[in-house]
Amino acid sequence: MNFDDNPTEAQYRTKVRDWIASNKPDLSVLPPEERLVWTQGHKNAMRQWQATKSAGGYACITWPKEQGGAGGTQIEDVIFSQEETAAEIHDPYYITGLKMLIPAILKFNSDAKFAERVPLAVRGDEIWCQLFSEPSSGSDSAGIRTAAVRQGDEWVINGQKVWNSGAAHADYGLLITRTDPDQPKHKGLTAFWLKMDAPGLEVRPIKTMGGDSELNEVFFDDVRITDDQRVGAVNDGWSVVLATLMNERAAIGQSNGLTWSDMMDLAASVPTDDGTVMDDDAFRDLIADLYVDLEARRLIGFRTLTAISRGQSPGPEGSAAKLLWSGGTQTMMSEALDMLGEFGLVQDSVLSPRAGAFQQRFLWSCGLRIGGGTDEIQKNIIAERVLGLPADVRVDKGVPFREIPSGR
Amino acid sequence: MDFDYTDEQKALKDEARRFLGDASPISVVRGVLENPERGHDAALWARVAEQGWCGAAIPEAYGGYEFGYVELCGLAEELGRSLAPVPFASSVYQFAEAVLAEGTEEQKLELLPTIASGESIGTIAVSEGPGTVSAKRLATRYANGTLTGTKLPVADGMAAGKAVVLAMGSDGPVLVLTDLAGPGIDRRMVPTLDPTRGAAQIVFDNAPAQVLGSGGDGIAALARVHDRSAVLMSFEQLGGADRALEMARDYALERYAFGRPIGSYQAIKHKLADVFIRIEVARASAYYGAWALSTNAAELPIAAAAARIAGCNAYWQAAKENIQTHGGIGFTWEADPHLHYRRARHLGLVLGSAKAWKHKLTDRLEAQRAASNAERHAA
The missing domain is CATH 1.20.140.10 (Butyryl-CoA Dehydrogenase, subunit A, domain 3)
Known part of the structure; x- marks a missing residue:
């Protein structure tokens, strides 16, 4: 057991910390509202940052050099991400494409047409998004209804995707469609990559309960894709989905948002008759509980890392980590509001502590428990894959997709 | 970054699991449960001691085997898993650690070799009844080389031959060492929630004792x-x-x-x-x-x-x-x-x-x- 960097890692960390410090984007030149993620100003700054990283050899650290990577190790990649986070660089635009989608597509497609896209993504010229979920296909992720019908050398796409993070900012997407509804659910799926400005494709941002619009709906109305943009074999789209989700599991969450130490800072700023909330016994118990769970979440990430650095694939501890994070964040934010008393109601960038970040995070935390596999799905994963308990009774197994009850 | 047992540590753990599967089946645990006066299983204790586990983290200079702390952690995991009814925690995690961390060189040389071999069993006596002991309410006294007061409960207090005791000295709380087989000590078994790990009430009446280490804030x-x-x-x-x-x-x-x-x-x-x-x-x-x-x-x-x-x-x-x-x-x-x-x-x-x-x-x-x-x- 060793939680320190080894000498090589420590040397690498110092090197990249210095490099980030002298090259990082200066957001202070932007107007305050443009410093927030998913605004044009922030996006442009991050596009520039991606180009800088690419020129410096820090984009796609683990990729082979011929693909525009640095031929580095997983640990180096993690160290670089940690240092980016420490430097307060939050970049949600390129991770989906570079950590999940493109590596998955490269497992299936080695053609020149796709290969052309790769260096452009690495340089930050092109952003990718994932087009998997649908109104009837959330937790039941193979229940895809968006149809792709072959016409000669082309496929015609009709249907709707939803919860697509960053789709309004994306240049390309990885799409899963249903190509054979007469086969059982997982069998008749096919994957494609496509340009997001294709005729008949429309992106509509979804305003979520926190008021922001990171998520989108994407509509397909006779969108045409040539067959050379198919990923993998016809009706083998589920393999593409699995390859993508494996990458998702390996992509270790880096942005923690507010945590136990922010709660201590807040408590120390809230007055009581003879001190601050920090002196309150009930609050002191709460801080201990929060610390234990949130530190454990961080440490479980190290266990994932240890597995990766030993060349093993990360285990289902990721599901435990996700549950600790999502549930812990919601509890913590609700406690922060209570701590402030009636003033906890106020969500104002001037009046509220941390410009209203606790209130904003309180609203957003509902999404954490749903996105990326709901709490309930994560618990099923633990129960079935770790504990070996039986899957629930399935009424859709082996049934042609078009005969599965849909409730409408 | 390496956040797991090494292969060697895993092998030691596997070996410990096999050993305890044979030496500490549930029938051995129940043997103590049904006869609480036993407090622990002496035959199992002898077999555990034979494995050298009691000295796993004790340096060779004090008669230990110095496998290392992570190795001791692996053994603890297996002991917990098997519910082994032995005074390992009191003797090894508590008494030995107290002497190692706080004792004088002489005390280490004197006490640790028999703890490492399992020949003697040690424990720590802190509690004095309801509530958490503090400097304000500590009733057991240490003065002129003797201890007076009552400790309740003391984990493995019947099995142990030596104890580290928290007592009020002339300059405040202090940790002292005493021989539980010596004069001025009256102890009796107390029934507890978990009879497979025994406990005692110990009354000290001018029992000879010595300060552990240099005798700072206990x-x-x-x-x-x-x-x-x-x-x-x-x-x-x-x-x-x-x-x-x-x-x-x-x-x-x-x-x-x-x-x-x-x-x-x-x-x-x-x-x-x-x-x-x-x-x-x-x-x-x-x-x-x-x-x-x-x-x-x-x-x-x-x-x-x-x-x-x-x-x-x-x-x-x-x-x-x-x-x-x-x-x-x-x-x-x-x-x-x-x-x-x-x-x-x-x-x-x-x-x-x-x-x-x-x-x-x-x-x-x-x-x-x-x-x-x-x-x-x-x-």
């Missing part, structure tokens, strides 16, 4: 010792919790209701997934504690408190939900789940309650925060 010294014990104990808790979850899982697979294994219902699956998460928190926290202990890291006080809290919580959750998953049969004397329910609370109380450790943890986080704020101001 409360602070005890806290340092408890941090070390807490990390080791958290591995026993982890092993016990793992086993309790496994029992619940196995039962949920074999028990049918409404024509299906009960383990196929989400009410059971999600409950056991929640227990698994508590155990993962305990595992991560315990491993971090093991690292801090084995490297004497500055993070030890915070890491130990977190490991303690997470270990108490995981074993408690696993033990109670194991009984619940078993239903009526789990409530019987014949079924084994109550052995973990008892042990979970025993381990959760011997070093002080999780609640008391939460207070310690927050105190320490606050001190750390104040120090880093001061550093920032200075810079």
